[in-house]
Amino acid sequence: MARADYPQPVVELIAELKRLPGVGPRSAERIAVWLLQHEKANPVELSDALLQAKAKVTSCDTCGFFATDEGCSVCDDSSRDEQQLCVVEQATDVLPLERSGVFAGYYHCLGGKLSPLDHIGPEDLRITPLLRRVDQAPNVEIILALGADVEGEATANYLAEALAGKNCKITRIAQGLPAGGGLDHADDLTLMRAMQGRR
Amino acid sequence: MARADYPQPVVELIAELKRLPGVGPRSAERIAVWLLQHEKANPVELSDALLQAKAKVTSCDTCGFFATDEGCSVCDDSSRDEQQLCVVEQATDVLPLERSGVFAGYYHCLGGKLSPLDHIGPEDLRITPLLRRVDQAPNVEIILALGADVEGEATANYLAEALAGKNCKITRIAQGLPAGGGLDHADDLTLMRAMQGRR
Known part of the structure; x- marks a missing residue:
């Protein structure tokens, strides 16, 4: 049987x-x-x-966010602030920022973060296109919105160096206590960053 | 924007x-x-x-298990024991029994269990086809392998009554301690059933 x-x-x-x-x-x-x-x-x-999704959805050549044949809903929106360019790791990082409504500029998705252990170096990320965009937009503010982990930090430092000579302002999103979080639940590193970033 | x-x-x-x-x-x-x-x-x-799955997979008219145009892998298997018919609630209940290898007879899937609260009565289950099968297979052993919850119990009792006059033997799978379970983790009802079912 x-x-x-x-x-x-x-x-x-x-x-x-x-x-x-x-x-x-x-x-x-x-x-x-x-x-x-x-x-x-x-x-x-x-x-x-x-x-349908497989056939119609591509990646925007400019910013790396999801796009279709009809274009990219971010890059094609001329009502956004040209003076702000937010650098994120992944295309999916754009959505939380958009949903929060705190940012009204343009985006640049790197497609990952520097991670030597995974053999991901600068040439694997969309860094050259970023430098080209910065050259074409003088006085733009580059906001590095990368993760607060080791690779995110390393990527931010690398970008800060690569952008150093350019005509742009470089900022990073703040690290500190998450909203609703008490001091008793925060780890040492978060507390250190929160203290260092005090205003 | x-x-x-x-x-x-x-x-x-x-x-x-x-x-x-x-x-x-x-x-x-x-x-x-x-x-x-x-x-x-x-x-x-x-x-x-x-x-493919949507187009090709149907339900076996005889036992209620998954079937294709090529037939039902259970009902078409003549090497099984004709003297045993295991009644389960759902077609998916057949797989655990098959994988365990403890049963070599045929199956009958009811398509659910009696549940007045969800308006599921005897006429919503495949009970009439079961009675017909029993009529065609004299001296068969009907093994009620239904869940150990209230609805499973009620369904088993209903079936036992419906099958009472037929030429068949009715058994139920045992309830008791699950394998690897200690007495300290067993609830009162499980312990009661285990005690009642002692051999």
């Missing part, structure tokens, strides 16, 4: 779902069964959304 | 992913971005797997 298993198409669907980030074998099975059995499931629409 | 957001196809993909069980807004965004940006991602293959 052969042990029964899901039919081959279900096994293949589970295998594809299992590859997604944060989806383990159990979740993949649960999602696959849900997609095939639940009345609210619509696998055809999901399949369509995947193909 | 309009706040930048993901291009429409990405927003739609995130919306579809968010509907999956166990996938929240954050995970949906993470999965969508991964699918579009990661070099190991293959959204087209996932899309294809979805369409």
Whole structure:
């Protein structure tokens, strides 16, 4: 007797779902069964959304954010402040800043951060395009909005040096206590940065 | 200035992913971005797997387990024990039993369990087909492998009554301590069932 298993198409669907980030074998099975059995499931629409997104979404040549054939919603918006250019690690870092509404300038996504251990050097990031953009926009303020981890720090320092001779102002977003956080929950490094950055 | 957001196809993909069980807004965004940006991602293959599974996978008319045009891998397997019929709630309950290798008979998936609060009565479950199967297989042993919750109990009691007059033997899977579980972690009801079921 052969042990029964899901039919081959279900096994293949589970295998594809299992590859997604944060989806383990159990979740993949649960999602696959849900997609095939639940009345609210619509696998055809999901399949369509995947193909549409894959076919239509590209990366903006200028800023590195998501773009389509119709252009980039950030770079094409002439109502933004030309005097501010915010440098972030990933295209996904743009969204939290946009949602918060605290920034109204343009962006530049590096596509990562310097990380020698992962063999990611300056040539792997979109640093040359950044320098070119700065040359074309005199007196722009470059706001380095990189992560507060070791690689983020190293990348910020590298950029500060690379931009040093240019006609631009360089700032970094502040590090300190997160909103709602008490002193008792802050680690030593956060407290040190908060103290150093006092105004 | 309009706040930048993901291009429409990405927003739609995130919306579809968010509907999956166990996938929240954050995970949906993470999965969508991964699918579009990661070099190991293959959204087209996932899309294809979805369409294939949706098109090819059906439910076996006899047992309720997953089937394809080629048939049901359980019902078509003549090397199984005809004298044993295991009744489970869902088609997905078949897999754990098959993987454990403890059962070599046929299955009957009810498609749910009695649950008055959710308006699920006997007519919503595949009980009439079960009675018909039992009529066609004299002296079969019906093993009720339903959940150990209130609805599972109620369903088992209902089935035991419905099958009472038939030419079949009715058994239930045992309830008691789970393997590896100590007495100190068992709740009162589990201990009571374990004590009642002592051999």
